[in-house]
Structures are given as structure tokens and as C-alpha cells.
Amino acid sequence: MNGADIVIDVEGLSKSFDGKLVVDNLSMQVRRGRIHGFLGPNGSGKTTTIRMLCGLLTPDKGRGRCLGFDILTQQTEIKRRTGYMTQAFSLYADLTIRENLEFIGRIYGLDDPSARAREAIDQLGLTGRADQLAGELSGGWKQRLALGACIMPRPQLLLLDEPTAGVDPKARRDFWDEIHQLAHEGLTVLVSTHYMDEAERCHEIAYIAYGRLLAQGTTTEIIAQSNLSTYVVSGADLGDLAETLKHTPGVDMVAPFGAKLHVASRDHAALDGVAREFAAPGIAWERDAPNLEDVFIDLMSRARSNYP
Amino acid sequence: MSASTDPTGARGEPRPAGFASHPLDEGEGIPRLARLWASLERLYAVFVKELIQLRRDRLTFATMIMIPVMQLILFGFAINSDPKHLPTAVLDNDNSAYSRLFIASLKKTDYFDIRYSLSGPSQIDPLILSGAVNFAIEIPQNFARDLARGENPAILVVADAADPTAVNGAFIALTGMAAQVFTRELLGPLQNLSAKPAPYEVRLQKRYNPAGETRLNIVPGLVGTILTLTMLIFTALSVTREIERNTMESLLAMPINPVEIMLGKILPYAMVGFFQMALIAGAARFIFDVPVVGNLGTFVVLTMLFIVANLSVGYTFSTIAKNQLQAMQMSFFFFLPSILLSGFMFPFRGMPVWAQNVGSILPLTHYLRIVRGVMLKGAGFSDLAADTGALAAFALAAMIVAVLRFRQTLD
Numbered sequence: 015m016n017g018a019d020i021v022i023d024v025e026g027l028s029k030s031f032d033g034k035l036v037v038d039n040l041s042m043q044v045r046r047g048r049i050h051g052f053l054g055p056n057g058s059g060k061t062t063t064i065r066m067l068c069g070l071l072t073p074d075k076g077r078g079r080c081l082g083f084d085i086l087t088q089q090t091e092i093k094r095r096t097g098y099m100t101q102a103f104s105l106y107a108d109l110t111i112r113e114n115l116e117f118i119g120r121i122y123g124l125d126d127p128s129a130r131a132r133e134a135i136d137q138l139g140l141t142g143r144a145d146q147l148a149g150e151l152s153g154g155w156k157q158r159l160a161l162g163a164c165i166m167p168r169p170q171l172l173l174l175d176e177p178t179a180g181v182d183p184k185a186r187r188d189f190w191d192e193i194h195q196l197a198h199e200g201l202t203v204l205v206s207t208h209y210m211d212e213a214e215r216c217h218e219i220a221y222i223a224y225g226r227l228l229a230q231g232t233t234t235e236i237i238a239q240s241n242l243s244t245y246v247v248s249g250a251d252l253g254d255l256a257e258t259l260k261h262t263p264g265v266d267m268v269a270p271f272g273a274k275l276h277v278a279s280r281d282h283a284a285l286d287g288v289a290r291e292f293a294a295p296g297i298a299w300e301r302d303a304p305n306l307e308d309v310f311i312d313l314m315s316r317a318r319s320n321y322p
Numbered sequence: 323m324s325a326s327t328d329p330t331g332a333r334g335e336p337r338p339a340g341f342a343s344h345p346l347d348e349g350e351g352i353p354r355l356a357r358l359w360a361s362l363e364r365l366y367a368v369f370v371k372e373l374i375q376l377r378r379d380r381l382t383f384a385t386m387i388m389i390p391v392m393q394l395i396l397f398g399f400a401i402n403s404d405p406k407h408l409p410t411a412v413l414d415n416d417n418s419a420y421s422r423l424f425i426a427s428l429k430k431t432d433y434f435d436i437r438y439s440l441s442g443p444s445q446i447d448p449l450i451l452s453g454a455v456n457f458a459i460e461i462p463q464n465f466a467r468d469l470a471r472g473e474n475p476a477i478l479v480v481a482d483a484a485d486p487t488a489v490n491g492a493f494i495a496l497t498g499m500a501a502q503v504f505t506r507e508l509l510g511p512l513q514n515l516s517a518k519p520a521p522y523e524v525r526l527q528k529r530y531n532p533a534g535e536t537r538l539n540i541v542p543g544l545v546g547t548i549l550t551l552t553m554l555i556f557t558a559l560s561v562t563r564e565i566e567r568n569t570m571e572s573l574l575a576m577p578i579n580p581v582e583i584m585l586g587k588i589l590p591y592a593m594v595g596f597f598q599m600a601l602i603a604g605a606a607r608f609i610f611d612v613p614v615v616g617n618l619g620t621f622v623v624l625t626m627l628f629i630v631a632n633l634s635v636g637y638t639f640s641t642i643a644k645n646q647l648q649a650m651q652m653s654f655f656f657f658l659p660s661i662l663l664s665g666f667m668f669p670f671r672g673m674p675v676w677a678q679n680v681g682s683i684l685p686l687t688h689y690l691r692i693v694r695g696v697m698l699k700g701a702g703f704s705d706l707a708a709d710t711g712a713l714a715a716f717a718l719a720a721m722i723v724a725v726l727r728f729r730q731t732l733d
């Protein structure tokens with residue numbers, strides 16, 4: 015064990031399904047009290063990785079510890095102390111909110127499951143709706159209930175798999191405030207997402223594509239590591255220009271952001287040349303620091319050409 | 323959201339390495355009893371959850387009531403079918419007024435249609451064998467004389483018992499008749515003979531089905547078949563349902579082990595089984611007039627054992643099946659031989675040896691012996707030890723397979 019402060023410490027995790035490598039030699043460390051964002055496009059292996067961390071899947075290769083317990087042999091100890099919020103809603107739809115929470119309370123051996131369930135319901139702001147079936151809640155409420163259910167047994171580690179998918183912006187914001195509050199109290203959180211704005215709310219990020227970890231660190235670190243230089247192009251009718259730039263040597267990434275175009279490259283000099291070449295009246299090229307999304311789009315396109 | 327407000331502030335404090343202070347810890351320091359208690363608590367959690375789901379699932383609930391009721395009604399008709407006008411041959415060796423009166427009374431019962439009057443006993447067997455008659459009735463020589471002397475002459479009834487229900491109604495009519503047929507004739511000095519028991523004896527010789535499956539045998543068998551079918555189906559769906567409803571992943575992510583899940587899922591249905599047992603036993607007693615001769619407690623305890631055995635089989639299927647359809651198919655594949663080879667349909671001892679061997683590994687076979695023993699013959703635990711042991715072994719084996727087969731991961 016690497017000291018009590020490393021909550022997740024895994025090395026060389028690999029997993030294949032039907033001969034297809036889904037997670038490839040993944041290593042990752044998460045410190046106590048941190049919110050660790052797990053980013054990557056759909057099918058990149060986020061869910062699979064999270065499942066390996068809490069003992070729901072057995073890695074083909076690799077080893078590691080979660081909360082100091084071996085992920086290969088001490089799954090029960092990990093499960094006792096971990097709250098796992100699955101990607102799809104997985105509370106019992108035909109049980110009421112209260113019944114679902116009491117069930118969890120009993121499974122985790124809480125002292126007074128009914129009282130704890132009532133407490134959680136009040137805190138969730140669901141007082142008066144406790145006897146509604148969980149399956150009848152709206153998407154946002156389902157997500158809040160699922161989180162409430164996860165933290166009710168007071169775990170030390172939260173694994174959240176795309177918790178905000180399909181949830182409106184206000185609910186997403188509340189959700190993140192909640193996560194930060196929990197982390198502040200000492201809970202460690204690993205949260206997968208594919209929203210960029212959410213990535214920026216994490217203390218640290220791991221970016222995964224095609225089962226491979228492509229970048230890891232704080233936002234600043236990842237941007238610095240990328241060694242990208244970026245221009246923001248503004249003007250009218252940038253569609254044709256974007257197409258041309260995509261096929262221009264020296265340009266690594268072209269992505270529209272609203273009415274503007276982000277153009278990035280690892281070859282700074284070449285990009286400066288391109289900027290001069292395509293500068294025209296009505297089209298302004300401005301140097302800018304790359305943002306996280308530029309970096310991820312670039313990482314992904316490179317990953318795609320490396321592992322088709 | 324304020325769900326995070328933790329009044330104890332425990333989460334905010336730095337924790338020592340090793341997590342020894344965690345309240346959920348069940349390390350070496352925790353006594354066995356506390357661990358058992360925690361385990362029972364988890365079992366109870368699943369039990370309560372299943373019970374609520376069972377109550378809310380109208381289809382399952384309807385199945386629970388409908389299957390036994392339908393089977394009882396269907397089989398009830400079969401049992402009540404009381405065929406009359408059965409082809410009969412008569413061999414009258416006496417040829418007296420009394421014997422002719424006896425034959426006339428036979429006709430009046432409506433059960434016997436006298437097709438042949440025979441002249442010698444050798445004619446009986448071919449008629450029975452060919453199925454030309456269901457009954458051959460032989461009145462002995464000197465029937466009238468022996469009757470008058472009070473010597474209790476015996477009338478021999480040879481019955482083709484291959485169709486037991488057919489034979490039974492007629493035979494009951496025949497014995498019933500014996501008590502009354504001569505009441506009017508046996509007057510004066512012979513009046514004392516008309517007092518019960520009947521002045522003559524009816525000796526039944528069953529052919530082809532010596533075990534004599536009777537109506538009394540079918541109703542107890544029904545208890546077993548109905549319970550087999552419903553119990554199997556209930557648990558066969560229980561694990562696949564969690565998978566199909568997307569709740570399995572969460573359940574597996576919780577600190578609960580396969581034994582706790584299994585027992586938590588079996589117990590509510592054992593309660594359902596108890597009520598079905600009461601329902602069927604009640605119907606047996608009050609509709610079909612089959613009383614429990616033996617000890618009711620023995621009946622309940624052994625029936626519960628049988629219920630648990632079937633629930634375990636269903637649960638085992640559930641852990642093997644990929645989806646609910648497969649689980650259903652497995653249940654029916656198990657149910658079919660149970661019906662055919664257990665002694666419910668055909669007399670067990672009459673089956674070929676291989677079929678008896680297959681039958682011996684089915685719980686229904688052992689339960690049929692138990693339930694017939696208790697309900698009809700008043701057998702107790704000690705008489706049924708072998709079958710009880712077989713049932714218990716079966717239930718235990720099924721549970722062990724289920725626990726071993728239970729997929730604790732999503733691999």
C-alpha cells in the first residue's frame with residue numbers, strides 16, 4: 015500500500031470481452047478527498063474500469079488496491095466502504111423511495127435503517143414523497159435519489175458512472191456542488207463523464223479512449239502536457255475554411271466552438287504560418303491558450319489513428 | 323442538496339490507516355455471533371424487498387392463486403368423472419332366486435352393463451384381457467344356501483384396474499349394494515342376517531394395477547404437482563428478473579453474499595407455498611373429501627421441506643438461465659418428468675427400472691410417498707425417514723449448486 019492517502023491505486027489493468035481489448039494496461043492513482051474525473055468517449059472503457067475497481071469485473075491482467083484492499087481478493091471489504099452509482103438507474107423501480115433506502119440501510123447494517131432512510135429522504139428534499147415508487151420519479155430526481163442511496167451508508171469512496179447523463183443543467187450544477195461538499199468532508203470521488211465543463215470541475219482528470227489512458231493530471235497539467243498551440247478564428251462563413259484547414263499540413267485539430275473555430279497544432283511554427291496564410295479581411299486569427307476540449311479532441315483523433 | 327451534512331462530522335475527520343474503526347468492519351475482532359447477526363440482517367433486507375415486490379407484481383400474485391385453483395378444478399373434473407354402464411360379464415354358478423336378484427340389483431346401480439353371461443371361469447380372463455369387459459363377476463355355487471346359513475359367501479369381482487377411477491366408482495357402488503340388496507328378502511327367520519355387515523362378501527381381484535391408484539391417491543398427488551409447478555416458476559424468475567430489470571449490478575456492488583441473496587429470495591416464496599398448501603389441503607378435505615388421516619403437523623413440516631426443495635431447484639435454474647424465457651423452459655423440462663415419472667401419472671412400481679431410477683432423483687417422487695403416507699395411511703416421521711432424507715438431501719444439493727453457480731461478477 016502506498017500510504018493511507020492513496021485511495022485508488024491500480025496498475026496495468028486489462029480486460030477483454032470476446033477477444034476485444036476493452037481496457038488496455040490502465041494504471042491510475044487517486045488521492046483521498048479528491049474528485050477524479052474519468053473522461054472519454056462512449057465505449058472507451060470507463061464503465062469497465064469502474065467495475066474492476068469495485069470487484070464487479072475481474073481484470074484479465076494487472077493488480078491494485080482500493081481503500082487499501084486488494085481488488086482481486088478483498089472485494090467484499092471494498093464493497094462495504096464504497097458507494098457505486100451505476101450508469102443506468104438501478105434502484106428498484108417497484109419499490110418506494112423509502113423502501114429502497116431501507117433496503118440499502120439493512121444491507122449495510124446501519125443501526126436504525128428506518129430512521130436513516132427518513133433522514134436521507136429529508137435531506138434529499140423528498141419529504142412527503144417517500145411513498146412514491148422510485149420508478150415514477152423524473153430523471154433528475156432519480157439521479158438525486160441514486161446519489162442519496164449511495165452516500166447513505168457513509169462510504170469512503172464514491173464511484174459515479176456518468177451520473178449526470180440526461181439531467182438538466184440546474185440539476186447538474188446542484189449535483190456538482192454536492193459532490194464538492196462531499197469531497198470537502200473527506201470522501202474520495204471517481205466520476206466518469208463526457209461533459210467537458212464537468213471535467214473542469216474535477217481536481218484531477220484521467221482521459222481514456224479505446225481502453226487506453228491518454229492523459230492524467232490537473233487541467234493545467236494536461237493542457238501543458240499537450241504542447242498544443244491554438245488559434246481562435248472568428249469571422250463570417252467559416253464552414254469552408256474549416257474543411258480546408260482540416261486537410262492543411264501542420265494543423266492537428268480543427269473544431270468549431272459556437273461561431274468561432276479552434277485551430278490547434280503541436281507544431282507552433284507551422285501553425286503560425288497557416289495563420290498568416292489564411293488571414294483575410296473579415297477573418298481574424300487570434301492566438302489563445304488551448305482549452306481542455308481542444309486537448310481531448312486532439313488526443314482522441316490521434317488515438318483513433320493509432321488504434322483503429 | 324444538503325444530504326452531505328453529517329452531524330457526527332465523522333467523514334470530515336482524518337481517518338487512521340487500516341480503517342479499523344469503521345463501523346461496518348467485520349474483521350477478526352468481531353465475534354462470530356455479531357457476524358451471523360449482520361448476515362441475518364442482510365438476508366432480512368432481501369426478504370422484505372422480495373415480499374414487497376411480490377405483493378406489487380399483480381401477474382405473479384395472480385399466478386400464485388390461479389395455478390392451484392385451475393389445477394384443482396381441472397383435475398377435480400377428472401377425479402369426479404364417474405363412468406357408468408361399464409361392460410360386465412357375469413358367471414352365475416348358483417342360478418338361484420337370490421343370485422338372480424343380485425344380478426338384477428347390479429343392473430340397477432347403473433354402473434354395470436351386463437354383456438355376457440358366462441358358463442365357466444375360463445371365459446373370464448380372455449374377456450378382461452381383450453378389454454371387452456371391465457368387470458367379471460362370479461357368484462359361487464350354493465350362494466343362496468350359504469347365505470341362508472349365514473356362512474357369508476364370497477362373490478368374486480375381477481376388475482380391470484388399468485383405469486383405476488373407472489373401477490373405483492363401480493366397486494364402491496358394488497360394496498354399497500351388498501349391505502342392502504337382500505334387506506327385503508331376508509325377512510322372517512332370516513331377518514337377523516340383513517343386519518350389517520353385509521351377509522355376503524365381495525372379493526375384489528384387481529388386474530394390471532395392483533397398487534390401486536384411487537381417487538384418494540390422486541388428490542394428495544395433486545398437492546405435490548401443484549406445489550412443484552408454482553414453486554419452480556416463482557424462484558426460476560427471481561435472479562433473471564434482477565438482471566433484466568437492471569438491478570443486478572447494484573445488488574452485486576453491495577456487501578452481500580450469494581447465500582444471503584438466495585435465502586432472502588427463497589423465504590418469501592416458502593410463505594406463499596405455505597398458503598398454497600393450506601389452500602390445496604383445504605380443498606382436498608372439504609371438496610374432495612380426502613381427510614388427513616395422519617398427523618397434521620407431520621404433513622405441514624414435510625410439505626414445507628418439499629416446498630423448499632422445489633424453490634431451491636427453481637432458484638438454481640435462475641442462476642443458470644440467461645433470461646426469463648430460458649428459466650421458464652428449464653422449469654418445464656423439470657416439471658414434465660416430475661409429473662410422468664414420480665408415480666403421479668403411473669404407478670411407480672409399474673414403471674420400467676430406468677424410469678424408476680430417474681424418478682428417484684425427483685423430489686416429487688419422494689413427496690408423493692410422504693403425502694400419501696401421511697394423508698391416507700397415517701404414517702409418521704419414522705415411517706418416512708428415507709423419503710424425508712432424500713428430500714432434504716435434494717434441497718441441500720440444489721442450494722449448493724445455486725450458490726456455486728451464482729455469478730458474483732458481471733464477467
Ligand SMILES: Nc1ncnc2c1ncn2[C@@H]1O[C@H](COP(=O)(O)OP(=O)(O)O)[C@@H](O)[C@H]1O
Pocket residue numbers: 031032036054055056057058059060061062063732733
Ligand atoms: N459485459 C460485456 N460483454 C461484452 N462487451 C462489453 C461488456 N461490457 C462492455 N463491453 C464493451 O466494452 C467496450 C467498453 O465499454 P464501457 O466500459 O461500457 O465503455 P464506456 O463506459 O466508456 O462507455 C464497449 O465496446 C462495450 O461494448
Ligand SMILES: [Mg+2]
Pocket residue numbers: 057060061062101175176
Ligand atoms: Mg459507460
